Amino acid sequence: MTSTQRVLDELAPPSGDFDIDVLDAGVDRVLALFRRLHDEGALPPVLSQVPPGAITAQLAATAPAAGESLATILADVERIIVPGITHWHHPSFFAYFANSSSVPSLLGELLTSGLNANAMLWVTSPAATELEQRVLEWLWTAMGLPDAASWFGIITDTASMSTLLAIAAAREATGLDIRQRGMAGRQDLPVLRVYCTEHTHSSVAKACITLGLGSDNVVRIAVDEAYRMRIDALEAAMAADRAAGMRPIAVVATVGTTSTSSIDPIPLVADVCAREQVWLHVDAAYAGVMGIAPEYRWVLDGVDRADSVVTNPHKWLFTTMDCSALWTRHQDVLRNAFSLVAEYLVTARDSQVVNYMDYGVQLGRRFRALKLWMVMRAFGTDGLAARLRDHCAMAREFAARVESDPSWTLSAPVPFSLVCFRYAPPGVSDADADAANASLLSAVNAAGRVYLSHTRLDGRYVLRLAIGNILTTRAHVDLAWSELQRVVPRTA
Ligand SMILES: Cc1ncc(COP(=O)(O)O)c(C=O)c1O
Structure with missing residues (x-):
C-alpha cells in the first residue's frame, strides 16, 4: 500500500478535522479526473451515457452513521459519480454555450475553496471585495469599453441572477416605490412592460416573473432576417403600450443570442431607450468577451450607453462555473433596490467601502473574483x-x-x-x-x-x-x- 493510499484510508479522528496532509493525496486523485480531459488517448464520453435513475440507484438511501475513509468516498466518486458527468470541459463539447475551464481557473477555484472567504462585507474579507472591484474594471476595459471608473461591477453566480438584479434596478429606477409598497392592490400603478425578442434568453422572463412584473408583460419584439431586434417594431410596441396606459420600464438587448448568437442593434436600441427614458440592459452573457479581440469590438458598439450589462466569464472566458459579471452605471439605484442592513452587519467602515451584500439578493457570497483574476493574468x-x-x-x-x-x-x-x-x-x-x-x-x-x-x-x-x-x-x-x-x- 502506498503512503498516499494509507493517508486516504484513515478514518476521521474522534474530534476535529482530518489531517491537512490528506489533501496532497486527495488533490492528486481529483486532478487525475481533470487530466483525462487533457489526454487525447483517455478522453471519456463527452455526454454521460447513464439512464435516468442509474446514479440514484447506486447511492445509499441515508447518510452513514460512522465516518468513512476518503479513499472509499473517492473510489465511489470514480465508480458512481463520474459516469454520470457530462464533461463540459471536454474538447468535443459543442452543445449549448461552453462552460469552459482552464488550469489557472482551476487553481483559483481551489484557492477560493481553501481560503473560504465570504465576500458579503468589505470587512469580512477586504481582498475579496477589492479584487472583485478591480478585476471587473480590468474586464470592462479589456472588452474595449470606456470609462471603467464610472461603472459599478459585481460578480454573481449566473447571467440569470445578474439579469434579475438589473431588472430589479430598472424597477427601482421607476420611482414607483415598489420596494416599499409592493405591487399588489395599487390603483396608482400602471402595468410595467419589459421588451426583448423571441431570441432573448429565458432568464429575462424568469426575472420578470420573480419580480412580480408578470410574464405577460415581457413583450417579444419582432426580429429581422438575421434574428436581430427590429427597431421599428420596438418603437411601435412601446407607443401602443403607452397609448394603452402601460409603462415601459426596460429593454433587454442581446449581444450573442442563445439560439443563433445574433446581435441586436444596440446603438439604435440605446437611442430609443434614451428617448423613452427606459432602462437598457445588455445581455452579452456569451459574446461580450469577444470585445477583448480588438477587431470584434464593434459588436459592443453602444454598450457603454446601457444602464446595465452582463457577461459571463464562466461561459467563454475559461473560468470555471460559476462567474457572471454585472456592471451598472447606477450603483446607487442597484443599492437602493437591495440594501437592507441588519444591526449585526453594521461596521465602522460602511461609509468608506463597498459592502457587496448591499447590491443583490445574497448575503453570503463566494470569492469568485480570484479565479477570474488568475485567468486574466495567466493568459x-x-x-x-x-x-x-x-x-x-x-x-x-x-x-x-x-x-x-x-x-x-x-x-x-x-x-x-x-x-x-x-x-x-x-x-x-x-x-x-x-x-x-x-x-x-x-x-x-x-x-x-x-x-x-x-x-x-x-x-x-x-x-x-x-x-x-x-x-x-x-x-x-x-x-x-x-x-x-x-x-x-x-x-x-
Ligand atoms: C444569451 C444568454 N443569456 C443568459 C444566459 C443564462 O446564463 P446563466 O446560465 O449564467 O444563467 C444564457 C445561457 O446560455 C445565454 O445564452
Whole structure:
C-alpha cells in the first residue's frame, strides 16, 4: 500500500478535522479526473451515457452513521459519480454555450475553496471585495469599453441572477416605490412592460416573473432576417403600450443570442431607450468577451450607453462555473433596490467601502473574483483574444464546410463561434428534414465522441455547434463533422 493510499484510508479522528496532509493525496486523485480531459488517448464520453435513475440507484438511501475513509468516498466518486458527468470541459463539447475551464481557473477555484472567504462585507474579507472591484474594471476595459471608473461591477453566480438584479434596478429606477409598497392592490400603478425578442434568453422572463412584473408583460419584439431586434417594431410596441396606459420600464438587448448568437442593434436600441427614458440592459452573457479581440469590438458598439450589462466569464472566458459579471452605471439605484442592513452587519467602515451584500439578493457570497483574476493574468488579454479569435475561425471553417455540401445548409449567420445548420438534402420536405436532424443529433450524441445541441429557427429543427472550450482544436471540430457524416446514411 502506498503512503498516499494509507493517508486516504484513515478514518476521521474522534474530534476535529482530518489531517491537512490528506489533501496532497486527495488533490492528486481529483486532478487525475481533470487530466483525462487533457489526454487525447483517455478522453471519456463527452455526454454521460447513464439512464435516468442509474446514479440514484447506486447511492445509499441515508447518510452513514460512522465516518468513512476518503479513499472509499473517492473510489465511489470514480465508480458512481463520474459516469454520470457530462464533461463540459471536454474538447468535443459543442452543445449549448461552453462552460469552459482552464488550469489557472482551476487553481483559483481551489484557492477560493481553501481560503473560504465570504465576500458579503468589505470587512469580512477586504481582498475579496477589492479584487472583485478591480478585476471587473480590468474586464470592462479589456472588452474595449470606456470609462471603467464610472461603472459599478459585481460578480454573481449566473447571467440569470445578474439579469434579475438589473431588472430589479430598472424597477427601482421607476420611482414607483415598489420596494416599499409592493405591487399588489395599487390603483396608482400602471402595468410595467419589459421588451426583448423571441431570441432573448429565458432568464429575462424568469426575472420578470420573480419580480412580480408578470410574464405577460415581457413583450417579444419582432426580429429581422438575421434574428436581430427590429427597431421599428420596438418603437411601435412601446407607443401602443403607452397609448394603452402601460409603462415601459426596460429593454433587454442581446449581444450573442442563445439560439443563433445574433446581435441586436444596440446603438439604435440605446437611442430609443434614451428617448423613452427606459432602462437598457445588455445581455452579452456569451459574446461580450469577444470585445477583448480588438477587431470584434464593434459588436459592443453602444454598450457603454446601457444602464446595465452582463457577461459571463464562466461561459467563454475559461473560468470555471460559476462567474457572471454585472456592471451598472447606477450603483446607487442597484443599492437602493437591495440594501437592507441588519444591526449585526453594521461596521465602522460602511461609509468608506463597498459592502457587496448591499447590491443583490445574497448575503453570503463566494470569492469568485480570484479565479477570474488568475485567468486574466495567466493568459493576458492578448492570449485570451487569440483563443477566442481562433474559436471564431474554427466556426467559420465549419460553416464553410456545411455550405459546400449540398445536403446541408447554414441556418443563421456566424458572427462568433456558434454554427446553426441543418441536414436538408434537396427534395426533402421540412417535416422530414426535422425528423432526420433530430435523429442525427441523438445518434451523434449517443456515440459519446462529440456533443451537439439543437434549436428551432423559423419553426425548423436546427443543429447547433458551439465552440468555446480551451482544449478544442480543429481536429475536434473535424471529428464533429465526420461523426455527422457517419450517421447521415443510417438516419436520413
Ligand atoms: C444569451 C444568454 N443569456 C443568459 C444566459 C443564462 O446564463 P446563466 O446560465 O449564467 O444563467 C444564457 C445561457 O446560455 C445565454 O445564452
